[in-house]
Amino acid sequence: MPAGVRATGLGAGGSKPGARDADRPGGSAPTGRHPGRASGPAPAGRGVQPADPAGSQPAGPLARLVACPQEFLRSWPAQPLLWHTGQTFADLLDPGAADVLIEERSLRLPAFRVIRDGSTLPSTSYTQTARMGQAPVADLAHPGRVGELVAAGATLVLQGLHRTWEPLVRFCRALAGELGHPVQANAYLTPRQSQGFEFHYDTHDVFILQVTGRKAWVVHEPVFPLPLQDQPWPARPESATQSLPPAGEPYLDVVLEPGDCLWLPRGWVHAARTEGDLSLHVTLGVLTRTRHWLLREIVDQLAEEEDFRVSLPPGFARTSSGVADMVREVAGLLSAWAAEADVDAMATTVRHRHLEQMPAPLRRPVGSALSAAGIVDGTWLRVRSDAVHDIRRDDSGLVLHLGDRELRLPGWLQPALSSILDRERLRPADLDEGLDAHDRLVLTRRLCREGLLEVE
Ligand SMILES: O=C(O)CCC(=O)C(=O)O
Numbered sequence: 001m002p003a004g005v006r007a008t009g010l011g012a013g014g015s016k017p018g019a020r021d022a023d024r025p026g027g028s029a030p031t032g033r034h035p036g037r038a039s040g041p042a043p044a045g046r047g048v049q050p051a052d053p054a055g056s057q058p059a060g061p062l063a064r065l066v067a068c069p070q071e072f073l074r075s076w077p078a079q080p081l082l083w084h085t086g087q088t089f090a091d092l093l094d095p096g097a098a099d100v101l102i103e104e105r106s107l108r109l110p111a112f113r114v115i116r117d118g119s120t121l122p123s124t125s126y127t128q129t130a131r132m133g134q135a136p137v138a139d140l141a142h143p144g145r146v147g148e149l150v151a152a153g154a155t156l157v158l159q160g161l162h163r164t165w166e167p168l169v170r171f172c173r174a175l176a177g178e179l180g181h182p183v184q185a186n187a188y189l190t191p192r193q194s195q196g197f198e199f200h201y202d203t204h205d206v207f208i209l210q211v212t213g214r215k216a217w218v219v220h221e222p223v224f225p226l227p228l229q230d231q232p233w234p235a236r237p238e239s240a241t242q243s244l245p246p247a248g249e250p251y252l253d254v255v256l257e258p259g260d261c262l263w264l265p266r267g268w269v270h271a272a273r274t275e276g277d278l279s280l281h282v283t284l285g286v287l288t289r290t291r292h293w294l295l296r297e298i299v300d301q302l303a304e305e306e307d308f309r310v311s312l313p314p315g316f317a318r319t320s321s322g323v324a325d326m327v328r329e330v331a332g333l334l335s336a337w338a339a340e341a342d343v344d345a346m347a348t349t350v351r352h353r354h355l356e357q358m359p360a361p362l363r364r365p366v367g368s369a370l371s372a373a374g375i376v377d378g379t380w381l382r383v384r385s386d387a388v389h390d391i392r393r394d395d396s397g398l399v400l401h402l403g404d405r406e407l408r409l410p411g412w413l414q415p416a417l418s419s420i421l422d423r424e425r426l427r428p429a430d431l432d433e434g435l436d437a438h439d440r441l442v443l444t445r446r447l448c449r450e451g452l453l454e455v456e
Pocket of ligand 1: 197
């Protein structure tokens with residue numbers, strides 16, 4: 001258990017804003033609570049995170065967010081959960097980083113937006129035109145106007161930080177590797193006594209990391225459970241009949257403070273408001289693959305089967321019963337195919353398609369090309385074993401999955417490759433698995449250019 005990580009479960013009528021101070025590290029925790037045990041005033045069975053039964057934790061990024069990564073990794077928690085981690089998330093992003101992004105990194109739409117009272121303000125009110133080389137660029141952040149809008153009560157949203165802010169680039173990649181699903185990051189900077197969005201739900205699961213200030217969150221049970229990406233709130237037919245905020249007691253009504261991490265599964269309706277000072281939180285969105293995603297992958301593969309490429313007859317949609325006949329026919333073909341399908345071959349294809357869509361290791365293309373050329377037998381190299389998502393053999397030799405690309409190597413390099421990936425650091429001279437001096441340098445320079453090795 002990492003020092004200071006605590007789990008608390010909160011349910012309907014549970015903690016009200018400001019009511020949780022006794023749970024905090026340094027607060028007067030009620031007798032019987034201790035790090036790693038579920039705590040907080042949750043009614044039995046609701047939102048309570050059980051203690052880690054094994055008593056040990058993997059050391060990945062998840063251990064910074066939740067009390068019990070092993071339990072979390074067993075299955076996605078279906079209810080909101082809150083952890084007082086007792087640490088800061090400011091190393092991932094702080095208000096100064098927001099200034100750097102807006103003022104020094106020439107942030108462009110859609111990497112940021114400004115919202116107030118539930119709506120995105122017209123971008124012309126906070127962008128400017130400037131030249132980059134000869135080209136005019138019309139959607140650059142205007143630092144002064146962004147600052148004025150935030151001072152006047154608007155929320156600055158920084159989007160796609162898993163691509164633009166290095167600490168979050170690294171953290172999200174590592175978290176995606178641990179969860180096995182892609183992860184994205186946004187941040188919300190809200191001044192005092194203000195609210196950004198109205199009540200809404202997200203179509204992906206999120207971890208909310210409170211960095212600075214305090215923000216009050218009200219969370220209601222889903223009105224449409226487990227929405228998919230193309231089923232956002234306003235598009236649902238339920239929005240005509242459901243009111244927002246939903247009627248009834250909230251499931252959670254709580255103030256997040258620096259170091260708090262809230263897990264909100266997709267579909268849970270929420271809104272957040274600052275009370276005192278400016279608040280900054282980072283939202284890590286987990287783009288979970290679903291059964292529907294798997295079904296789509298399977299259907300994509302059915303394009304290889306001639307039976308499923310057959311044209312529907314002329315006029316097939318003239319009547320509903322005509323379409324129903326087609327539906328029955330295709331459903332019949334599908335179950336016949338499923339009974340015979342080579343599930344293992346399909347699983348291999350689906351797995352590799354998924355791995356291709358996972359984030360690639362940072363390759364540092366310019367730096368690694370330069371440093372690779374300088375590698376000699378005595379150069380110390382660090383091994384980035386997290387860069388390899390998968391290794392397999394096929395007829396042509398070894399295939400390494402590196403996120404968005406594959407690296408093909410001759411099969412006879414397998415012993416040398418295994419020896420490299422088993423270590424944390426090495427010098428080419430340490431490789432004696434049947435490689436001569438020339439081969440050692442060719443291999444290590446190539447692995448450096450691909451991001452598997454880096455020069456210390
Ligand atoms: O801070 C807000 O206004 C809402 C933020 C939000 O919905 C989120 O982080 O998912």
